[in-house]
Amino acid sequence: xxxxxxxxxxxxxxxxxxxxxxxxxxxxxxxxxxxxxxxxxxxxxxxxxxxxxxxxxxxxxxxxxxxxxxxxxxxxxxxxxxxxxxxxxxxxxxxxxxxxxxxxxxxxxxxxxxxxxxxxxxxxxxxxxxxxxxxxxxxxxxxxxxxxxxxxxx
Numbered sequence: 362x363x364x365x366x367x368x369x370x371x372x373x374x375x376x377x378x379x380x381x382x383x384x385x386x387x388x389x390x391x392x393x394x395x396x397x398x399x400x401x402x403x404x405x406x407x408x409x410x411x412x413x414x415x416x417x418x419x420x421x422x423x424x425x426x427x428x429x430x431x432x433x434x435x436x437x438x439x440x441x442x443x444x445x446x447x448x449x450x451x452x453x454x455x456x457x458x459x460x461x462x463x464x465x466x467x468x469x470x471x472x473x474x475x476x477x478x479x480x481x482x483x484x485x486x487x488x489x490x491x492x493x494x495x496x497x498x499x500x501x502x503x504x505x506x507x508x509x510x511x512x513x514x515x
Contacts, residue, residue: 363417363418364415364416364417364422364454364457365415365416365417366413366414366415366425366457366461367413367414367416368410368412368413369408369412369413369414369424370414371403371405373414373421373424374402374403374405374408374412375403376421377392377402377414377421377424377440378392378393378399378402378403379392379393381440381442381443382443383443383446384443386478387443387446387479389476389478389479389502389506390440394502395501395502395503398501408426411426411427411428412424412425412426412427413425413426413427413461415454415457415458421442422441422442422445422450422454423439423440423441423442423445423454424439424440425437425438425439425458425461425462426438426439427462427465427466429466430472433468433469433470434468434469434470434471434472435462435466435468435470435471435472436471436472436473436474437458437462437471437472437473438473439454439455439458439473441454446481447481451481451482451485452485452488452489455485455486455489456489459471459489459513459515463515468515469514469515470512470513470514470515471491471512471513471515472494472510472511472512472513473486473491473510473511473513474497474499474508474509474510474511475508475509475511476506476507476508476509477496477506477507477508477509478506478507483509483511486511486513489513490513490514491511491512491513492511492512492513493509493510493511494510494511494512495509495510496508496509496510497510
C-alpha cells in the first residue's frame with residue numbers, strides 16, 4: 362500500500378482546512394463549513410497526538426483521527442484529499458487506517474459516524490466489514506443532519 366501515518370503538523374492542518382474543497386453535496390465535508398469543527402481542527406492542543414496525516418510518495422492522501430472511547434473501542438474520523446475521492450481509492454485507504462488503528466491502539470471495536478447522504482462512503486464501510494448500529498441527528502454546518510453510526514469488530 363505504501364501509506365505512511367504521521368502526527369498532523371499545524372501546516373498540514375491549515376493546508377487541509379483551507380485548501381481542500383469537495384464537489385457538490387460533499388462540500389458538507391469542507392472544514393470551513395462548520396466553524397466549531399474548523400477551530401478544533403486548527404487548534405494543536407485539541408488535535409493532540411490523535412490526528413494523523415496519511416502520505417504516499419510524500420503526498421498527503423488524507424487524514425485520520427483516532428479517539429479512545431473506552432479501553433476496547435476507538436472512534437475514527439477520516440478524510441481523503443478531494444481529487445482522490447470517488448475514484449475507487451477509499452477501500453485501500455480505509456484498510457490502511459484500520460491496520461494502523463489495530464497496531465497502535467489494539468482495539469476490539471472501531472466506530473465511526475457518517476452522514477447518511479454519503480452513500481459512497483457507507484458502501485466502502487460496509488464492504489470492509491462495518492455494520493450499522495444506529496442513526497442520530499447532529500447539529501453541524503448551521504443545520505441538523507442525520508448520521509449513521511457504524512462499528513467494525515477487530
